[in-house]
Amino acid sequence: MINVSDVLNNRYEFVLFFEVENGNPNGDPDAGNMPRIDPETSQGLVSDVCLKRKVRNYVELAKGGSSPFDIYVREKAVLNDINELAYNELKIKPESKKLPKDPDQAKKITQYMCDRFYDIRAFGAVMTMEVNCGQVRGPIQFGFAKSLDPIVPQEITITRMAVANKKDADKERTMGRKHIVPYAVYRAEGYISAALAQKTGFSEEDLEIFWQALINMFENDHSAARGKMSSRKLVVFKHDTALGNAPAHKLFDLVTVKRNDEEKPPRAFTDYSIIVNNKEKSDGVTIIERE
Amino acid sequence: MGYGIKLRVWGDYACFTRPEMKAERVSYDVMTPSAARGILEAIHWKPALVWRVDRIHVLKPIKFDSIRRNEVASKISERNIKTAMNGGTIDLHQYASEDRQQRAALVLRDVDYVIEAHFDLTDKAGASDNSGKHCDIFTRRAKSGQCHMQPYLGCREFSANFDLLEGEVPQSVLTEKRDLGWMLWDIDFAHDMQPIFFRPMMINGVIDTRLVKEEET
Numbered sequence: 374m375i376n377v378s379d380v381l382n383n384r385y386e387f388v389l390f391f392e393v394e395n396g397n398p399n400g401d402p403d404a405g406n407m408p409r410i411d412p413e414t415s416q417g418l419v420s421d422v423c424l425k426r427k428v429r430n431y432v433e434l435a436k437g438g439s440s441p442f443d444i445y446v447r448e449k450a451v452l453n454d455i456n457e458l459a460y461n462e463l464k465i466k467p468e469s470k471k472l473p474k475d476p477d478q479a480k481k482i483t484q485y486m487c488d489r490f491y492d493i494r495a496f497g498a499v500m501t502m503e504v505n506c507g508q509v510r511g512p513i514q515f516g517f518a519k520s521l522d523p524i525v526p527q528e529i530t531i532t533r534m535a536v537a538n539k540k541d542a543d544k545e546r547t548m549g550r551k552h553i554v555p556y557a558v559y560r561a562e563g564y565i566s567a568a569l570a571q572k573t574g575f576s577e578e579d580l581e582i583f584w585q586a587l588i589n590m591f592e593n594d595h596s597a598a599r600g601k602m603s604s605r606k607l608v609v610f611k612h613d614t615a616l617g618n619a620p621a622h623k624l625f626d627l628v629t630v631k632r633n634d635e636e637k638p639p640r641a642f643t644d645y646s647i648i649v650n651n652k653e654k655s656d657g658v659t660i661i662e663r664e
Numbered sequence: 665m666g667y668g669i670k671l672r673v674w675g676d677y678a679c680f681t682r683p684e685m686k687a688e689r690v691s692y693d694v695m696t697p698s699a700a701r702g703i704l705e706a707i708h709w710k711p712a713l714v715w716r717v718d719r720i721h722v723l724k725p726i727k728f729d730s731i732r733r734n735e736v737a738s739k740i741s742e743r744n745i746k747t748a749m750n751g752g753t754i755d756l757h758q759y760a761s762e763d764r765q766q767r768a769a770l771v772l773r774d775v776d777y778v779i780e781a782h783f784d785l786t787d788k789a790g791a792s793d794n795s796g797k798h799c800d801i802f803t804r805r806a807k808s809g810q811c812h813m814q815p816y817l818g819c820r821e822f823s824a825n826f827d828l829l830e831g832e833v834p835q836s837v838l839t840e841k842r843d844l845g846w847m848l849w850d851i852d853f854a855h856d857m858q859p860i861f862f863r864p865m866m867i868n869g870v871i872d873t874r875l876v877k878e879e880e881t
Contacts, residue, residue, distance in 0.1 A: 401732065402732045402733075402766050403730065403732040409731075411729075413773070421821040422735070422821075426760070443756075444757070445757060445758055446758050447760065481749075482745050485745060485748075486740070486745060498740055499739045499740065500739070500745075512813075514813075514814055514820050514821070514823060515821065516676075516822070517676070517677065519676075562823075564813075564814040564823060566814060568813060569812075569813050616805065616812065617809055617810045617811060618808065618809075619808065620827065621823070622809075622827075
């Protein structure tokens, strides 16, 4: 159970920079798994749900998927450890089953799910039994991540020295395709509402795990498609109060990025300079930089 | 209406989903009054007050973009949770890769609105609730960027930037008179979540979102 005094009391915003080298950070199902791209600006995109998936995977890996850091929306991975889990933390009397619309009961069920599952505490979840709106909103909200510069995805043709079907045996090999972004730095922005944290019980410890997840989420997500991806810089804005001390967009504007050489296509993180304007920050906001 | 407020909200994307097209979401052309109300409530709301959106100003051209994402197909089942709470052995996880739907969303791009609104006090208002107080709280929060939660443009992944607008509403780039068709006005939570529709006209980018009395009943 979460100690009430540990529940988050400050609003936060964050900016995360991550890079990809010769990989596909987030395929677009509409475009044959090409990297997502903004058709107007040619900037690369990474969807909010893609980043949340990686946070979930990291927390599942780091915490072993057990309560209170269990992950509700899993990728097909751990199927066997369910029986070991202790379910009997809370008992509800049998007669209460006749009252599924009872708001107290609905609250208990929601509480049980929040207590046990990290991703429900952090991101919220749609639970059918909630009486009025049917969902819990979590404190953490991600936007779409955008690449700093336009990306030029490349289509790489690869060959396999084997075939899948016998009738193709004389062909000896098959051709495949993969899409890569030669290099890009993406910027993701997010918000953490203290008011919603208090509703789901998202704690200071949960927050620290979240920062760890942002920094380390690509370290255990390597695959043939992703190439070399890593988090490069995390800038956290901590407000002194639960409601916040400055507009989010003004804080995001404090973090600017400069290309060191406009002539050369960016191919490394050192081709960029990230500037955090500490001087013009609002009172009551602390800027924490983590790498 | 001495207590009207004007809030400017803008963002890169927005999706005010049409209820008739929500399996694969298609946004309305403009923000709905209910979405505008949600934005105001994210900044300041109490059971003592109810927000009334008077006008929505659409400052930028209406542009769409399509985004397809992998989403999960089902919701959390109440029965499974109860079984787990009672000590039953049941798999309480959801496997995203097995329970998957690919859904496209036709969303708005690069939006900028001004919401003109006021509020009325409800019968839940106590002795200490008065319009001046709540108006002050709202304007103070909107000015300094404070909010209960970051407001959003239809869906939570499309965050809204906001700022209190104290001067004149900027001129919209839209100049025509446009029939927006039937749109969701809001959900009537007092009457079994009954949706209310209206048929707004957008004139020079301005939509009057006040319902005429006959329609209200």
